[in-house]
Amino acid sequence: MDDVETTIRDSDADALAEEVRTGLQKTPKALSSRFFYDAEGSRIFAEIMRSPEYYLTRSEYDVLDTYKADLLRLITSDNRPFELVELGAGDGLKTKILLGFFDSQRADFTYAPVDISADALEGLVVDVRKQWPDLPLNPRHDDYFSALEHLSSETDSRKVVLFLGSNIGNFAPDEAIAFYQQLHDRLKPGDIVLTGFDLQKNPAVIHAAYNDRQGLTRAFNLNLLRRINRDLEADFDLAAFDHYETYSPETGEARSYLVSQKTQIIDIRALGMRVPFQEGEIIHTEISRKFNRSQIEHLAQQTGFSLTSWFSDDKGYFADVIFTR
């Protein structure tokens, strides 16, 4: 397990090096949001989830809490044991509602959380073992796509893939389609995907969620530069970069940027690379896409799934949607 862990951390470091090398030579400069989640990034994200502006977590919590019995009924409709595979589990705050309820109903299932953050995953595993010592637990430190490779291998239990928190919003539209097509290929008829989608709503509400008063989203975004300083021996001055976030109600995209506040040259020693910035130049770091119902129906239809259930909160802010293979 330790060897496996080391190998994954090394390949993480290689992936970051490659991303920084190519991303900072692009015009405009860009870095993928998947690199936000080192230990500090995961910690800041947990704080964001508790902030008053970041409604996504509370809305989804409401949905899962309200409909947990309906979900269990649907999942166990075929009387088979099931395997909960959670992609991007993070700290599992919302999933624990389901685990607790399923456990109290003596459901026959296993839990397989997958996350690219080793730190977040380790924390989750410790928590779950403590709260539900008898629950069969099968964690994977991996990215979504590699985790999919391992899906098809096992048993005759029903697969229930959880992709919560609107993590899907980080995909470009074509990536989302490719992802669900891969899921469709790996799953068997009757298997289920439960996805959390953040819905389009008053743009001011969305804008505020990514521009919180405490500056948590700002710290989360800037932490990417701190990580590059540490892992790639770079000399980004965090005080010389700003957080900037837009939401376009026409495209449904919230987009995050880091903005250079002056003309400067950054030295990235581990890559032997010097990167010039103009004053006001940006690095694009994240897309958090918001969806409407017809886009979600279209996604199911284009990737061969049936949209079989739709659960949302009273405000209509967030939907957890079942696609059946």
Ligand code: AVJ
């Ligand atoms: C974890 C990807 C769903 O996009 O809302 C929070 C990450 N970024 N604040 C999101 C995030 C800025 C979050 N996801």
